[in-house]
Amino acid sequence: MTDLYPVRRALLSVSDKTGLIELGQALAARGVELISTGGTAGALRNAGLEVRDVSEVTGFPEMMDGRVKTLHPMVHGGLLALRDDASHVAAMDTHLIAPIDLLVVNLYPFEETVAKGADYETCIENIDIGGPAMIRAASKNHAFVNVVVDVADYDALLAELDANDGQTTYAFRQNLALTAYSRTAAYDAAVSAWMAATLEDEAPRRRAFAGTLAQTLRYGENPHQKAAFYVDGSARPGVATALQHQGKELSYNNINDTDAAFELVAEFSPEDTAACAIIKHANPCGVAKGATLLEAYKSAFDCDRTSAFGGIVALNKPLDAETAQEITGIFTEVVIAPGASDEAKEIFAKKKNLRLLTTDGLPDSRIGGKTFRQVSGGILVQDKDNGFIDLDDLKVVTKIAPTEDQMRDLLFAWKVAKHVKSNAIVYVRDQATVGVGAGQMSRVDSALIAAKKAERMAEALGLAKPLTIGSAVASDAFFPFADGLLEAAAAGATCVIQPGGSMRDDEVIAAADEAGLAMVFTGMRHFRH
Incomplete structure (x- = not known):
C-alpha cells in the first residue's frame, strides 16, 4: 500500500447538491474524469462540465424509478479493487473495469422526509440503497479510494489534492472512511428507529443510536473527562436547537x-x-409563575438566592429588558428563553460571560420520545416522563379537601417535583417554590432540608416566618411512613400532593387528618434518578 495515491476518476451522486457545481469544476480543472447519475449528471452538464453517465459505464440503463443504477460490478469493482493485488488488477483488465478513486455521495433525505411527517410509502421511497452500498465499498477500500459524504468536506478534499499534487494521503482517506461509516450507521439507525416507531415496537431486538457532532467540549463533568455534544436531528426546541447570542461556549x-x-x-x-x-x-x-417575567424571576430567585448564584435561568416567554436587567444583578451562567428583545440583548451584551440562548419555541412537555442511559455493558431505554396530572385526576383522601387556591399550588408543586432528583420534596406558596429538597436517600431528610432552606431565606429576606407556613407540599413518590409527612406539617404545610400506593397509606392518611392537612393522591409517580 502506498501512502499517497492519485485521484484520476470520480463518481458523484448526490441528493443535496449544495456546492456540487463548484466541486465538479474544481475536480475537472485538476484533470479528474467525472462519472455521475441522474440529476447530479444533469446539474453538472448544465454547468458546462463533461460527465459520463453511470449507465454508459455499466452498459445498463437506470431502471425501476432509479432504484437500480449503481448496483453493478463496473461500479463496485472500480471501488473495491485492490490496486496492488495482481489478481484484482487482472480481473479489472479482463472485465474492462476502470478504477474509481473518489466517491462523492450524500444519501436520499430520509431523516428530513420523516421529520416532515411524510406518509409510509414516501418514507420507504426515501431509503437509499445504492448510496450506502457504494459508501461502504469505498470506505472498505480506503487504502486507495476517497469517499466524501458531507458537503462540509469538499473544501478539505480540494485542499488535500492541492497540497499533494493531485494525490491524497492514507491518513486523509482513513478519516474520510470513518466519517462515511458513521454516516451510514446513523442513516440505518434513523431507518430502524422510524420502523420501530411505525410498527409500535417498544423493544426491538436491536436498537441503534446516532447523533451528529455539534461541539467538542472543553471537558466533561470534570476537567479530566473528555466530552463532546451530539445532536439527534429532532426539531424539539431546546439547548440542542438554540441560537447562542453571546458568551463563551x-x-x-x-x-x-x-x-x-x-x-x-x-x-x-x-x-x-x-x-x-x-x-x-x-x-x-x-x-415561580408571575404576571410578568420580572415578577416570576424575582419569586423564583427568592426561593434560594444562595444556590441561584452561578445558576441557569429558563423562561417560558421572550426575555424583556426589565427582566434582563434584574438577572444581571448576580452572576448567571446561562439564560434560555423562546426569544429576547433587542433591548434585552443589549443589556446582556455588557456581561460577556453570560450566555444567552433563544429557541423560537418551547418543548411540548406532553410529547414523549425516548431517554437513554448507559450502564456497564448496556444501555437503559425508557419513555420520556411526559406524565401529566389534571385537576380531575386528583383523589382527595383526607377529611379536609384542599381549597381552590391550594389545588392550584398543589398542581404547581407536582409539576416542579417531576424535575427534582429523587427523593423530592417541594414546598410551594402562591405559585412559587419556597423550599426544595432534592436527591436525598430519605424522604424525611428531603423534607427537613427544604424546610431549613426556607427558614434561611426568610431570615435573609427579613421575614418574620418562613414561607413554608401555609404552603402546599409535593412528594414525587409515596410517603412510606407518616414521618416525612409530619415533617412537612411541622414546617407549616397545610396540604399535600403525593402518588399514594404505600402499604401504609391508611396510616399516612390518618396522620394527615390528625395534623389537619388536606391531601390528594395522583396515582402517578415521578422518580428522577
Whole structure:
C-alpha cells in the first residue's frame, strides 16, 4: 500500500447538491474524469462540465424509478479493487473495469422526509440503497479510494489534492472512511428507529443510536473527562436547537443543566402566565409563575438566592429588558428563553460571560420520545416522563379537601417535583417554590432540608416566618411512613400532593387528618434518578 495515491476518476451522486457545481469544476480543472447519475449528471452538464453517465459505464440503463443504477460490478469493482493485488488488477483488465478513486455521495433525505411527517410509502421511497452500498465499498477500500459524504468536506478534499499534487494521503482517506461509516450507521439507525416507531415496537431486538457532532467540549463533568455534544436531528426546541447570542461556549454541565431548566419551565404554558425556573446542578433551586417575567424571576430567585448564584435561568416567554436587567444583578451562567428583545440583548451584551440562548419555541412537555442511559455493558431505554396530572385526576383522601387556591399550588408543586432528583420534596406558596429538597436517600431528610432552606431565606429576606407556613407540599413518590409527612406539617404545610400506593397509606392518611392537612393522591409517580 502506498501512502499517497492519485485521484484520476470520480463518481458523484448526490441528493443535496449544495456546492456540487463548484466541486465538479474544481475536480475537472485538476484533470479528474467525472462519472455521475441522474440529476447530479444533469446539474453538472448544465454547468458546462463533461460527465459520463453511470449507465454508459455499466452498459445498463437506470431502471425501476432509479432504484437500480449503481448496483453493478463496473461500479463496485472500480471501488473495491485492490490496486496492488495482481489478481484484482487482472480481473479489472479482463472485465474492462476502470478504477474509481473518489466517491462523492450524500444519501436520499430520509431523516428530513420523516421529520416532515411524510406518509409510509414516501418514507420507504426515501431509503437509499445504492448510496450506502457504494459508501461502504469505498470506505472498505480506503487504502486507495476517497469517499466524501458531507458537503462540509469538499473544501478539505480540494485542499488535500492541492497540497499533494493531485494525490491524497492514507491518513486523509482513513478519516474520510470513518466519517462515511458513521454516516451510514446513523442513516440505518434513523431507518430502524422510524420502523420501530411505525410498527409500535417498544423493544426491538436491536436498537441503534446516532447523533451528529455539534461541539467538542472543553471537558466533561470534570476537567479530566473528555466530552463532546451530539445532536439527534429532532426539531424539539431546546439547548440542542438554540441560537447562542453571546458568551463563551457551553460546557458539558451547562448543556445538561440548561436542558433540565428549559424542560421544567416548559411545563408552564406561556398562554397562561409567565414562568421562570432557576437550576443548579440539574435541580431547581427556584421556580415561580408571575404576571410578568420580572415578577416570576424575582419569586423564583427568592426561593434560594444562595444556590441561584452561578445558576441557569429558563423562561417560558421572550426575555424583556426589565427582566434582563434584574438577572444581571448576580452572576448567571446561562439564560434560555423562546426569544429576547433587542433591548434585552443589549443589556446582556455588557456581561460577556453570560450566555444567552433563544429557541423560537418551547418543548411540548406532553410529547414523549425516548431517554437513554448507559450502564456497564448496556444501555437503559425508557419513555420520556411526559406524565401529566389534571385537576380531575386528583383523589382527595383526607377529611379536609384542599381549597381552590391550594389545588392550584398543589398542581404547581407536582409539576416542579417531576424535575427534582429523587427523593423530592417541594414546598410551594402562591405559585412559587419556597423550599426544595432534592436527591436525598430519605424522604424525611428531603423534607427537613427544604424546610431549613426556607427558614434561611426568610431570615435573609427579613421575614418574620418562613414561607413554608401555609404552603402546599409535593412528594414525587409515596410517603412510606407518616414521618416525612409530619415533617412537612411541622414546617407549616397545610396540604399535600403525593402518588399514594404505600402499604401504609391508611396510616399516612390518618396522620394527615390528625395534623389537619388536606391531601390528594395522583396515582402517578415521578422518580428522577
